[in-house]
Amino acid sequence: MDFFPLFLDLKGQSVLLVGGMDSARGKLELLHKAGAKILWLSPKLSPELEPLALLPGVTHSLDPFEPDHLLGMKLVLVCADDLELAARISRLAQDRGLPVNVVDRPQWCSFIMPSIIDRSPLVMAVSSSGNCPRLSRLVRAKLETLFPQSYSRLALMMGAFRESSKDQFLDPEARRRFWDRIFASPIIEMFLSGQEQMAQKALEQELVTQQSAPPRYGQVALVGAGPGDPDLLTLRALRLIQTADVVVYDRLVSPVVLEYARREAQRIYVGKKSSEHTVPQDQINQTLINLAKEGKQVVRLKGGDPFIFGRGGEEIELLVEAGIDFLVVPGVTAASGCGTYAGIPLTHRDFAQSVCFITGHLREDGTLEMQWQHLVQKNQTLVFYMGLASLPQISDQLIAHGMDPKTPVALIERGTTYNQRVYTSTLDRSPELAQKEAITPPTLIIIGAVVGLREKLKWFDPAQFDEPARPPFLQP
Ligand code: SAH
Numbered sequence: 001m002d003f004f005p006l007f008l009d010l011k012g013q014s015v016l017l018v019g020g021m022d023s024a025r026g027k028l029e030l031l032h033k034a035g036a037k038i039l040w041l042s043p044k045l046s047p048e049l050e051p052l053a054l055l056p057g058v059t060h061s062l063d064p065f066e067p068d069h070l071l072g073m074k075l076v077l078v079c080a081d082d083l084e085l086a087a088r089i090s091r092l093a094q095d096r097g098l099p100v101n102v103v104d105r106p107q108w109c110s111f112i113m114p115s116i117i118d119r120s121p122l123v124m125a126v127s128s129s130g131n132c133p134r135l136s137r138l139v140r141a142k143l144e145t146l147f148p149q150s151y152s153r154l155a156l157m158m159g160a161f162r163e164s165s166k167d168q169f170l171d172p173e174a175r176r177r178f179w180d181r182i183f184a185s186p187i188i189e190m191f192l193s194g195q196e197q198m199a200q201k202a203l204e205q206e207l208v209t210q211q212s213a214p215p216r217y218g219q220v221a222l223v224g225a226g227p228g229d230p231d232l233l234t235l236r237a238l239r240l241i242q243t244a245d246v247v248v249y250d251r252l253v254s255p256v257v258l259e260y261a262r263r264e265a266q267r268i269y270v271g272k273k274s275s276e277h278t279v280p281q282d283q284i285n286q287t288l289i290n291l292a293k294e295g296k297q298v299v300r301l302k303g304g305d306p307f308i309f310g311r312g313g314e315e316i317e318l319l320v321e322a323g324i325d326f327l328v329v330p331g332v333t334a335a336s337g338c339g340t341y342a343g344i345p346l347t348h349r350d351f352a353q354s355v356c357f358i359t360g361h362l363r364e365d366g367t368l369e370m371q372w373q374h375l376v377q378k379n380q381t382l383v384f385y386m387g388l389a390s391l392p393q394i395s396d397q398l399i400a401h402g403m404d405p406k407t408p409v410a411l412i413e414r415g416t417t418y419n420q421r422v423y424t425s426t427l428d429r430s431p432e433l434a435q436k437e438a439i440t441p442p443t444l445i446i447i448g449a450v451v452g453l454r455e456k457l458k459w460f461d462p463a464q465f466d467e468p469a470r471p472p473f474l475q476p
Contacts (some may be wrong), residue, residue, distance in 0.1 A: 002129040003112060008075070011035035016073045018065055018089060019080030020044050023103045027077050027113075028052050033120075039073075041065055067092050076100040078108075106130045115140040119147055122155040150192050157191065161203060168207055178210055180243050180297070218245070218292040220319055222312050224305040224331015225249070228417040229341075230256040232332045240329065244299040246291050248284070252303025252442060254417070261299075281311065285318040292324040303442075305333040309359050309385045333357075335383040338415030338444040342422045343458030344451055351449040352381040360387025360394055360445070368393050372401040381448035388443045392431040398447070403427060408451035413443045420462045424451055 015031055017024060020042035031038050032055050040060045045053065053060035065085060070076065076093040078086045078101070090108035093100035102108040114125035115136045124143055126136045169175035182188070182203065191199035221240045226232035233241075241247065241260045249258060251271030258267060268287065270279040291298045306312030306328060319326045335357055339346045346355045356375060362368060368390050375382055376398060387394055388411075399405050405428035413421040425433045427447060433439075 003127065005114070005125065005127070007123065007125075008034075010074065012037060013074040014039065014072050015075045015077065016041070016069055018042070018076070018078045018085075019082075019103075020046065020049055021079040021081055021103065022046075022049075024079040025049060025052065027079060027103075028055075028058065030116075031077075032057060033118075036075075039069065041069065065089060070096055070098060073098060078102040117143045117147060119149065119152040119155065121159060122147075122151050148192065150194075153196065154188070154191050157196070157200060157203075161207070164207060168210075177245075177295075177297075178206075181210070182206060184239075184243065218294065218296040218298060219325040219327070220288050220292050220298045220300055220316075221327050221329060222300045222302065222306045222316055223329040224310075224333075225253045225257050225301045225303055226332040227252075227304050227334045227337035227415055228254050228420075229337070230254055230260075232337060232416065233257060233260075234329060234331065237329050237331065240299050241301070243297060245296040246298045247301055248288065248291075248298060249301040250303065253301045257301070281314065285315055288315065288319065289322045289324060292319070292322075302331070303334075304337070305331045308333045308335075308357060334385060334415060334442070334444050335446075338412040338420075339383070339446060341416045341420060341460040342410055342412050342446075343454045343456075343460070344410055344446055345453060345457070346381050346383065346446070346450060348450050348453065351379065351453070353379050355381040355383060357383050357385065358387075360384040360390040362390050368397070370397065372397045376401045376403045379449075381446065381450050384445040384447070386441075387445045388434060388439065388441050391434055391445065394445070395427050395431050398427060403447075407447060408449060410446040410451045410454065411439055411443055412446065413439050415442075415444055416460075418462045420460070422454070422458075424454060 010031065011034070013036055015036040015038050017028060017031065017038055017040045024040075024042070025048075028038065028040065029052070036057065038058045040053065040058055041063060042049075042060065043062050043064060045060070052058065070093060076089065076098050078089050080086050083105075086102045086105060087108055090100050090102050090105075094110055099111045100109065101111055101113060106112065112127060112130055114127035115133070116126070117124040117140055124147070126139045126143070128136045165175055165178060169178055185206075187199050187202045187206070190202065221244075223237045223240055224234070225237065238260060241257070242262065244261060244265055246266040246268060247258065247261050248268045248270055250269070261267065270284045270287070288298060288300055300306075300315065302310045302312060304310060307330065312328065316326050316328065335346060335355070347353065354377070358370070358375070360368065384394060398407075405426065407427045409425050409427055409430040411423045411425070411430065411434060413419075413423075421439070423433055423437060423439065430445075434443075
């Protein structure tokens with residue numbers, strides 16, 4: 001992080017603003033809103049800026065800048081076109097330990113000003129750390145549409161309830177859970193859609209009843225985290241991750257997805273350890289049950305979709321038996337994510353009318369149990385999960401059961417991430433290719449004529465990202 005974000009209390013504090021460039025208007029209005037006492041030095045003043053000089057709390061002066069003007073100041077802003085003067089003020093201010101900002105001259109700034117969305121008392125600030133102000137403006141425009149003006153009144157109402165909720169819930173953890181429940185309830189929508197009084201009454205009611213209600217069991221959400229690209233999360237998955245007390249995850253979950261969890265949320269890794277031992281399934285189940293019984297909101301994050309080769313069914317069966325509340329959120333499964341990001345549609349009117357998702361996981365004795373003759377069908381795409389180790393057998397068996405050895409095959413490693421690698425070959429040559437290229441899991445195997453469409457339809461090129469490649473999956 002290049003800059004430390006913070007909000008300054010400038011009420012009644014002295015601020016020096018130098019210069020009469022157009023950009024002075026925005027700065028002055030903002031400082032005025034924040035209640036600062038402004039000394040504005042500007043020898044020239046355009047007719048448009050003149051009225052600003054009359055604002056209460058603003059002292060305008062035509063005097064040229066003197067170092068003494070810095071005395072007693074808490075902040076210095078420069079909007080002057082005289083660059084020599086701007087550089088000098090910046091130096092003098094920094095010598096005195098004063099935070100200084102010179103418009104459009106990052107090299108002379110000790111702080112930068114973000115783009116803001118003002119829903120006071122709720123204020124959102126966005127910055128690209130000077131890399132691309134245009135991008136922060138774009139993000140700001142998006143946030144403007146996501147958070148209508150009514151958020152300002154919502155924040156005020158919540159503020160009014162803050163004290164009474166403190167009296168009701170002495171335990172901060174219980175208080176946080178209360179507010180989480182309120183924010184997940186229809187009360188918020190009610191307020192935002194204009195039924196403010198009704199929402200206020202409902203909130204008062206909740207404060208009373210929640211207080212006397214017996215402690216409830218927590219809830220476990222079995223959430224699909226998608227195949228890697230965090231943008232492929234569902235909105236519900238995102239909301240649940242953001243409010244969870246505990247996130248239990250395994251190795252296919254992208255670290256970027258985990259970053260959406262609250263800083264205080266507990267993160268429990270149950271995937272393969274460096275010793276290559278996975279946490280046994282019954283231990284995972286017990287952990288989920290124990291956490292829920294402690295009243296925690298638990299998110300059990302799984303790569304892709306929890307109900308596709310994710311053992312999601314087994315985990316919730318035990319929750320049902322233990323009487324724990326649960327819900328399941330589907331995710332984009334690897335077949336869909338990897339196929340799409342490799343430019344391979346899994347079905348196509350001319351090439352494939354059906355698609356099979358198959359596990360290539362080997363049995364303990366190293367064999368694969370499969371109805372091979374059912375897999376060798378015309379116009380069908382085969383998608384193998386966990387099939388890298390068994391690829392030689394998959395290839396041999398499909399050919400032995402009549403599949404054309406020249407059927408196209410795609411091997412997609414770390415699909416949908418910056419580290420995605422896609423290899424295409426034919427059924428007979430693919431095991432050799434996997435070995436030659438040292439392809440590693442997670443890799444998805446797609447077999448069928450649709451693979452040929454990639455040449456024309458590929459669109460995702462991880463090489464185009466400047467971003468330093470980061471490990472897409474956790475490897476603790
Ligand atoms: N529930 C998951 C699948 C878990 S099985 C889902 O719905 O996607 C694990 C296998 O999924 C891996 O061995 C690999 O074959 C496949 N897989 C998952 N994510 C992948 C990715 N990003 N790239 C390639 N293969 C992936």
